[in-house]
Each structure stands twice: as structure tokens, then as C-alpha cells.
Amino acid sequence: MKSEKNKQTVGKILVYFGLIIVALASLFPFYWMFVMATNPNNLINQSPPAMVPGSELVANFQKVLDSIPFFQAMLNSLIVATSVTLGVIILCSLAGFAFSKLEFPGRSVLFVFILGTMMIPPQLGLIPSYFIITQLGWLSDLRAVIVPGLMNAFGIFWMRQYISSAVPDEIIEAARIDGCTNFRIYWNIIVPTILPAFATLGIIVFMAIWGDYLWPLVVLQDQSMHTIQVALRALMDDRVRDYGMILSGTFWATIPLIVVFLLFNRLFIKSITDGAVKS
Amino acid sequence: MSEPYRKEIEENEPQEVNSQPPGNKPAKKKARTFSQKQRNIASGYLFISPFYLLFAVFGIFPIIFSFYLAFFQWDGLGDMNFVGLNNFVIIFNDPLFWKSLYNTVIIGLMGTAPQLIVALLLAFALNSVLVKYKGIFRLAIFLPYVTSIVAVAIVFSVLFSNQESGLVNSFIGLFGFDPITWTRSEWGAKVAISAMVFWRWVGYNTIIYLAGMQSIPNDLYEAAKIDGATLRQQIWHITIPMLKPFILFTVFTATIGALQIFAEPHIFQGRGGRPEGITVVLYLYRDAFASNFFGTASATAIVLFFIIIVFASVNMYFANRIGQSSKVGSK
């Protein structure tokens, strides 16, 4: 009995030890980012580089504000990322529901097709895609990023996998017997059950859109329309590379993301406990 | 790749037999003219239609254009010259193309295979009732995913500095190793790029597995405990089989992601890359945007497309076999 308990304690210590190592390894580069964001360039570049936070926190950020419309860009990013996230969650969960629980001809072919679209390297479509956007008149318009962003094969795949695992067929059958339409089944049964999947997909989509720069860079040309990643690119001057300023920009652009993550994280946990109470 | 898939899909099909309610619902007068089967077909198509509509507008044209371009020589501004299969001949004869393919596979293996395993272990730990402060650990593990690629690149280029005084070089110096020229040595470049990939994406996969584990109903474990199952048996007979859809998801997306690795080497080794770290997408990006050789870039994209199909199918085939023999499942 005692040895069993000891074994458990040892196991627990090992688990914590592993978690702490991983957490530190994850956090270290982030800490360092903060160190660089608070130091002048010459201290960052010296060897060995600065390892403790410096005194340039405000000065570096002031340089960022002088160089780019930081808050406007943050707002644009927020608008884009939020709209895409909401849209993707809804569209992908509907499609995921259809692919996992509804029977229709060509289902597997259509699904494989969606998986196939994920395999196309996106870098090359830049010129024709740009052409489409100019034809739509969406240059320097946030729609140029939002609308194509709604097309999300990963999201459909993810939702299909989640729904097929989390929603037993019996519940759907029971609801049908009660006369529920497919949309009501989606709304009243699927959605509440898959809230954790919403939180996960939400975080992933939000981060992906927030971090994307290749496409927004090409279509959002007006400085007032820049997303934060595009704006931050402007800090990468070709001749003078002020790492302190660049990392200050990226650091402050990251803080709101942590807040978003914490919010979703809470939803994530809350929905799980809700689910547990119900069952 | 469709084979394992179809199999999976069939397992989840709703039972057709029960789906037709007996006609004892007077309220649904209109609906009665359509069978449940027809209604499922209609809503099925309706629910998936947005993707295809968006794809028709934003997806098809670029793809056809790329396919078309693969048979032409084009500098992006001047005339297009039809060259038949010559673009494919050029890239297949280019040792650098094969090198980029080799690099992609190696970096993909080093960056993603350990990543998925570590993510699975982390998710187990974070899902365990025994562990406290889950929120903090989860945030810490997920944080790298939140940082921008620009920051990652700068931080890692300082970490993996070529100088003897660089952090990683100082660290391995403690164990008596010679400093490594990270950006230009065959394995150094691959290790540094894989480390970047690992660091940035491990949290992402952890979150996916965690979500998957939390979709498993608790009563399955309760029942197993009553039957006297050990922790290992629970993991092997409940968690793994129930997690299979998620494992398939991560294997598939990680395979695709690994074969499309671009940002990390692009920033670590500069615009054109170097032979030690160039990946297939970087190879095609360099042809297209550094040199304006759009024909060979398109040909590379098409070849890459088929390579991805092969790798994804093989990986899915093996991933699909995980835990198959001991399937407990929801049936």
C-alpha cells in the first residue's frame, strides 16, 4: 500500500518536472523577446547578448509608435481576426456536422476534395488571387482578407473529427424521432456539445489569421488598412535593423493575444465542466 | 489516401434503418412529403456549400493558373512561351531540387514526429486530474504559437548564432563540443530549423489532443474503473481509440505542414535560402519571387502536390491502424 503511494508520488514529481521543463523551454524565448524589447540595439548585438531586461521599454515602444500606426493596425487585425473566426466556426461546424452525421451522395468524395485543397502550396496562387481581388474592387479593403479567410479546410476537417467523436449517433436519432430538423439538431444538440471544439478552433483560426502576413501584405496597401503583422514588417528597415524596436512592436502586439487566449481558455474549461454536469 | 478515409467514414454512418420516423408526427405536414433521407441530402449539401462557393471564387482560378503556368516559361511580366514538359525536366535534373526534397523530409521528421509524441504526453499530463495549475502550464506551452514568426526568427537567430559565444554554442561547449556554424552546416541548419518548428507548434498540437481528450465522456472511464482497469489499460483501451479522429487530424495536418515548411527556413537562412536548409516550398518561392521563374515554380508546386498526396496517404494509413486491434469505441 505504502509503496503504491510512493510510486504515485514519484510519478507525480516526474510529471511536474517534465511540465516545468517544457514550460520553461516554451517561455524562455518569450522572456528573451521581452529582454530585447527593453534594450537598445547595441546591447542586443553585443556578445554575449543582454540577458536581463533593460531600461528602453518606453523608448523602444515610442519608436514603434512613431514609425507605424500601431493602434490602428491592431484594430484592423482585431476586426479581421474576429470576423473570420466567427465565420469559420459557424461554417465549419455546419459542414463538419454534414460530413460526419448526414448521409448524402458523394459525401466522401467531396470530403476528400476538401482535404485535397489543403495540399496545394499557397505561395504560388498569389498573382491570380491578387487579380481576383482587384476585379472585385477589394484592394485595401479588409474584405480582401476576411472573405477568402472563411474558406478553411482545416476547420471542416477538425469539426468533422470532433463531431464524429463527441456526438453519439443515438442522440441524433433520438432527436429525429422527436421531429427535429437537421438545423435544429445542429443548433440544439451539436453546438452545445462541441463548445470546446469551438474554443479550440477559435483560438487556432484567430491566431492563424492574426499571424498571417503574406496575403494581407499584398492586398492591404493603404497604411490605414494594414494589419498588425503588415505594419510590423515596416519596422524591418533594410539598412538599419533596430531589433529593440522590432521586438518591442512584436511584444506589445502579442500581449492582446495572450488575453484572447485566456478568454477562450476559460470558455474552454467552463464548457467542459458544464458538459460534465449535464452527463 | 481515400481508402483509410472511406473506411473511417463508414464506421460513423448513421443507421439508415432507424432514421425514418414512423409517420406519427402530425405537426410536420409539409415535411412528410420528403423522406428523412432526402432531407439529409438537402441539408448536407446546403451545409457544405459555403466552402465550395468560396472555393469557386478564390480557389479554382489560382489553381488552374498554376497548372497552366507549369507548361510555360514566364518571367511574370513579359510573354509566356510554351515549353511543354521542359520545366519538369529542369527541376528533375536540378540536384538542388532533390536536395530541397530531402531537406523537407528530414526537417519534417525531426520537427514533427517528436512534436506529436511530446504533445500527446503533455496533453495526458494536462488532462490528468492529479495535475494542478493546468491553466498556467497550458498558457506557457501555448505561448510560442502566439508569437509572431518575425520575433521567433530573430530570437532563434540569436540563440543559434554561428559564433562561439552564441547561446547554444556556449551551451554545447559545456559538454566539450566544438561550436557549430548553424546557418551553414548540413545538420546544424536542419537542427536549428526543426527546433524552431518544434518550439512553435508543440503547443498547438497539445491543445488539439487536449480538446480531443475532453470530448471523451467521463462515464467510460468510470465504467472501466469499476471493471478494475489499470491506468495503462484505460489509456490503451479508451483514450487512444477514442482519440483516433484527433490523431488522424494531427498526423494529416502535420504532414502537410511539414511538407510545406517555409517561413522558418526563409527567415533563418535568408531570402534565397542555402542548400543546407532549403525546402521545397522555399525552392519554389525562390524561383517565383526572387528570380521570377514562374514556370519552374509552378511545376515544382505540382510535383509537391503529388508528393504531399503520397506522404499524407501513407501516414494516414499507418495512423489509422493505431489502436485498431483493440478497438473499444463508442459502439
Place this chain on the structure above:
Amino acid sequence: MKKYGFMTGLLTFAVVATACGNDGSEGNAEGNNEASAENSVEANEEEAEVTSLGSEEAEVELSFWLFGATGYPELAEEYVEENPEVSINFQEIDMEDHHNNFFTALSAGSGAPDMAAIEVSEMDSYKDAEDQFINLNDLGAEEIEDDYLDWVWEIGSSVDGDFQFGIPTDIGPTVMYYRADIFEEAGLPSDPEEVEAMIETWDDYREAADTILTETGIPMADNPETVFNAKRDQAPESYFNEENELILDSSPYVKEAYDEAASMIQSDYIDNLAMWTPEWGGGMADGSYATLLAPAWMQGVIKDNAPDETNWRMATMPEGAGNWGGSWVTIPEQSEHPEEAFEFLTWLLAPEQQMKAYENMGLFPSTPEVYEMEEFVNTTDEYFGGQNTAEIFAESALEVEHVHKGPQYGDVNTEIIDGLFNVMDGADPEEEWEEILQRTEQRLAR
């Protein structure tokens, strides 16, 4: 024809823009419709989705894409004040992104700005596409040609000189920056004039390198790239001839520059610090290398990385200066108002404004008239020990000669620089050179 074209272009645009709800242009629509009744002489068949309309009186809004920190938006404020009918919308981003964006817009056939800067190393890859640009000679560029250094103007022209793609902004005449303290420690003279007298040729440079290495253990140069660039840019031809044929294996100059760099690597005169890495920047403060062969704009980088250093000086480059950097502002064919754009550019890049850009941002003028200006001639720099820095740069700028680069210049250059770093990592220079030729051939076959 073009003159009236831009008004109708505006009108077409206003309609399209309103339809898409683009940046608050609803307010303009009414005013434009009125104007359109009076003025709808000719329909404009060109696409007009570009955002080129800003303020309430339907002014001409010009868009201007550039990269790096130029300070041009601040300079332009004065112009906009004096010319209220024009407003200018700047987009400043990273250099690589800028060129990719601009290329995409030209290639897709729409969405290009009224003005776009092109960097010197990219310039030739646009020259095959004359139909994508307005020939600035048609707008009167010939009249201002004499304001600019000949070699600079030529970089912005077609090979035969008939077609003018762009107007020059700044240039980067190269000099030899060096550390007085390291020179002194090695027992060499450290005063700029003495250094110039001592290092006149590459042989002198090697000799000094040898002394410095033996006396102090410090390498002469930061990396093979800067040394190779310096010598390459002194030659009358580079990687391609004017027919854009590769001349790497027939022309002696590039091989000479390569051999020089390779042999200096093997004598340990050259350090391993690749450009733009933190350790390279750190080396400016730490004194990791004795000289830095670099253009005028590098002084800002040095000051930034080594703010407390007092030992940096500059001297003329051994065997003559080259040019590194600078750009040319073009007007794409897609522009709806090339004349207004041209008028603005002739103002912005005129000697007076170039003087201001030099004062504000250190952009070295491409207009020799400035070199005579009093405020320019008297520029001394305390950081460089009170040297008259402008004079040295001006002297270099006048020395440079035009060398044809060719559209695939960047590809060849990448292969050579990669090769030099391979030599640094232990490759045999001759074998590596053969490899470079092979790799280059592979690339150019596409």
C-alpha cells in the same frame, strides 16, 4: 489625351469605389456626379479600382510605394501645402516585401501605384517590361537629366538610353570605414589622410591586413561579401554583358574579385560575420574587424550599433569606389495621373530636396549640385573624429562608373556569395568556382 484622361479616370473610379464602399468615398460621389455631367468627354477604358481618391474636393490623390526609412512623407508635406489639388498616399514597407508587392501588381495588371521605387539590384529585372512603365522622357525627364550623376541616371535608363524608367533617389558611394585604434595597435598610421596614402591598392590592403593580423590577431574585414563586392564594383563589367549573356567564365574581373576574396579568406584576413546578423552588428562595437568596406548609408548602422565608440574613421576605397544601394522612382503604366506624379517627383528628387533628405535621413544625394552647397561641404562628423565625411563620399560618388547588371544579377550574386562562404567553411576555391558556374547555369536555364 492623357491630360483629360485622369479626370474621367477619377470619375470612373468614384463610381466603382462607391459601389464597393471603399474608404469613405460615399461623400465624394455627389460632387463627382456633378462634375461628370460637365466633363464626361471620353470614357476611360482602363480599370480604376485603385484607391486614388481621398479628400472632399475630388483632388488628385497619388499613391507612392517605397521601402526603408526615407523621410519622404515628411518632406512631401511642403509640396502638398503648396499644391492643394494633390494629395499623396505613401506606403512604406520592408524592401523585399515592397518589390514582391509591386511585381505582383504589375503582373496581375492592376493595383499598381502611381509611383514606385525600385532598388538598384532589382532595376534591371524590370527593364524587359517597358510596356509596364511610362517613359519618363515623354514627360520631360530629359530636361532634368543633367541634374543627376551620369552613371546614376543610366541605371534608370534602357540600354539604348531612349526609355527612362525612373528618377534617381539617393545613392550609396562606397568607402573604407576603419578602426583607428586597431590600426594604431598594429603600429600603423591611423590618420585618415595617412591611411589613404598607405592603402591605395588591394595589395596595400593585404599588407595592412597581414600586419594587423600578426600584431593584434584581428581580421581586416568582416566577411567575404563586402570584400568581394568592393572589388567587383570597380570593374568595367559585371556578371552579364549588355545582351544579358552570362560572362562569368569569359570576363576576368569577377573571377579576380572572387580570387582576391578567397585568398584573403585563406590568409585569415576575413572574419565569418555574415551581414545583418547580430554578431556582425556587435562586431562594430567590439572591434571584431579592422575595416568595413561599405557605402555611405552604413554610417547610420555603425552609429546605431556602436553608439559609444570613438574610433571609427573613413578613408577612400582602395582602387576606387563603387555604388551600393539607392533606388529609382518609376511611374507604372497603370497610373491614372502620370503627369502629376512626374511633377511631384521632379520636385521631390531635385537637388534642394535631396539636400534635405541628406540632412534628415542621411540619404546621399545623386545630384552633384548638392556637393557644392555650403551646408553640404561643411558637414563634419564628430563621431568620425570630426572628419569632413561628405567630402569623402562626394569624391567617391564622382568616381563611380556605370556597370550593366542584367535581370538575373541577384541570382548569380547569391550563388557567388554562397560559394565564398563555402570557401570560408573549408571548400577549395577552384572547385567551388566550378560549382558556382554549374549552379548558375542551372538557374539561368529556367
